[in-house]
Amino acid sequence: MAPTSIAWIKRGIFLLALGPLIRLFWLGFTDQLGANPVEFIEHSTGTWALVALLLSLAVTPLRLLFNMGWLVSLRRMLGLFMFFYACLHFLAYLWLDHWFDWAGIGADIIKHPYVLVGFLALILSIPLAVTSTDAMIRKLKRRWKTLHLLAYPVAILGVLHYLWLVKKDISQPLIYALILFILLLIRLYYRLKLRRV
Amino acid sequence: MLIGRPSDITASEITPATVFRKRRALIKAAGLGTMMAWSGLSLGEEPKTKIQDYSKSSYGQEEKLTSYRDITTYNNFYEFGTGKEQPAENVGQFKTTPWTVSIEGEVLKPRKLGIEELMKLAPLEERIYRMRCVEGWSMVIPWVGIPLSSLVKLAQPTGNAKFVELISAADPATMPGVRAPILDWPYVEALRLDEAMHSLTILAVGLYGEILPAQNGAPVRLVVPWKYGFKGGKSIVRIRFVEKMPQTTWMRAAPREYGFYANVNPTVDHPRWSQASERRIGGNVFSRRTPTLMFNGYADQVAQLYAGMDLRKHF
Known part of the structure; x- marks a missing residue:
């Protein structure tokens, strides 16, 4: 694909990825966030962080399966959008939900497994966001690839966070878990195949 | 058009x-x-029917009522779907008339009771109660109903009756949530006989002075204001008096997370989330949580029911 069309696709996806945030502001200003607006914001930002994360992890499998090498140029943006929505998610939790009640928040994170795994996922994604620049890629060389393997535990913890939050009907988080599983399986398949060759 | x-x-x-x-x-x-x-x-x-004859009561007069819209569109009623808005969307096929409640088990007078008869067991009264969900949110709801004790007296429990089991409707044809094995249907809730006899415990048939909307548990549901909301079985079809403590639906679904008593207790966390505070429905984005009160603020009336019990163990 030509560089100019890739640039246009990137711009398009950038605007698309801002959509969920714009929607939240729209719903907020028009009083359409429902009976429990804080919960709505937490769920929405969390969902979109997870979607962006799975999309960024889908880049390599899709590239391998369909020979779409140009997809790689979208991966960083998708990864950063995951981090962006995860930060908004955490901010909504700290501010709107708990009003920076640090003692309560600390206890909540330590005592409750679903909060803890979500928190860990966010912490582990910080080094990924920090080292996402071209300069850092050049600087870290081979170590950059090793470091960015962290995307896998981040994804697994993120899905667990959703799964353990849900009270009984786990069909939604299972969809995310299934997609993650398939994406990991495709990678594993290609890794084993390459090793044999 | x-x-x-x-x-x-x-x-x-x-x-x-x-x-x-x-x-x-x-x-x-x-x-x-x-x-x-x-x-x-x-x-x-929805076309609404006013309840003609009910009296006001002093309960909850100091509280700001949650809006009718929020009470009727933010529901946990898994028989109509697990999303909060799903019950209001999915009750279209559900019929609440005619309706009978079967009174069974350890009673001298087993019988079937039409909903119209049930509504006449005692003078209908408005009770404004706080409702605290186990998920950490709460509402203030103006129910209209009768004390459950009036039905217990009618049934005349035998000396063997120690518990009252309330069983909800589970009709896959009209309750789409029942078609999925999310919970072990029908939904079963239960109270100790003295809890059932307590004057705060009511069978609600109305809301905001009108006949109860289906998504809130029409035509008759249990309301026990000092317990987490899930104790309030909806659309009740059978009331059984039994000797042994019944296994309720949520106890069977997750015994570590839901006990028989389910009394609102800010000092005993749910294994997965804190119960120390709650979010009052109807606030805006910047509304803060408020502290949860022991027995949901009804400790003066009900604490003596649990004197000497370890509430960490009997959660």
Whole structure:
């Protein structure tokens, strides 16, 4: 694909990825966030962080399966959008939900497994966001690839966070878990195949 | 002419009961009659039936009521789906008349009771109660109902009756959630006999002075204000008096997370989340949580029921 069309696709996806945030502001200003607006914001930002994360992890499998090498140029943006929505998610939790009640928040994170795994996922994604620049890629060389393997535990913890939050009907988080599983399986398949060759 | 199907109508479009009533009055006054009334219905307003004869009570007068819209669109009623808005969207096929409640088990007078008879067991009374959900949110709801004790007295439990089991309807044809094995249907809740006899415990048949909407558990549901909301079984079809402590639906679903008593208790966390505070429904984005009170603020009336019990163990 030509560089100019890739640039246009990137711009398009950038605007698309801002959509969920714009929607939240729209719903907020028009009083359409429902009976429990804080919960709505937490769920929405969390969902979109997870979607962006799975999309960024889908880049390599899709590239391998369909020979779409140009997809790689979208991966960083998708990864950063995951981090962006995860930060908004955490901010909504700290501010709107708990009003920076640090003692309560600390206890909540330590005592409750679903909060803890979500928190860990966010912490582990910080080094990924920090080292996402071209300069850092050049600087870290081979170590950059090793470091960015962290995307896998981040994804697994993120899905667990959703799964353990849900009270009984786990069909939604299972969809995310299934997609993650398939994406990991495709990678594993290609890794084993390459090793044999 | 545009007639919206229920699923086309977002919650925000639904007129709050107060506004709607005013509009009705206005329409009547203007003598515009049926045409405008019809257009009111086309906006997604369910036809409502006022409860003619009920008295007010002093409970909860100091509380600010949660809006009719929030109470009727933010529900946990898994028989109609696990999403909060799903019950209001999915009750269309559900019929609440005719309705009978079967009284069974360790009683001298087993019988079937029509909903109309049940509503006459005691004078209907409005009870404004706080409702605390185990998920950490709460509402203030003006129920209309009768004390459960009036039904217990009618049934005349034998000396063997120690518990009252309340069993909800589970009709896959009209309750789409029942088609999925999310919970072990039918939904079962239960109380100790003394809890059932307590004057705060009611069978609710109305809300905001009107017949209970289906998504809130029509035609009759249990309300036990000092316990987490899930104790309040909805659309009850059977009431059984038994000797052994029944296994309730949520106890079977997750025994570590839900106990028999389920008393609101800020000092005993749910394994997965804190119960120390709650979010009152109806606030805006910047509304803060408020501390949860022991027995949901009804400790003065009910604490003696649990004297000497370890509430960490009997959660």
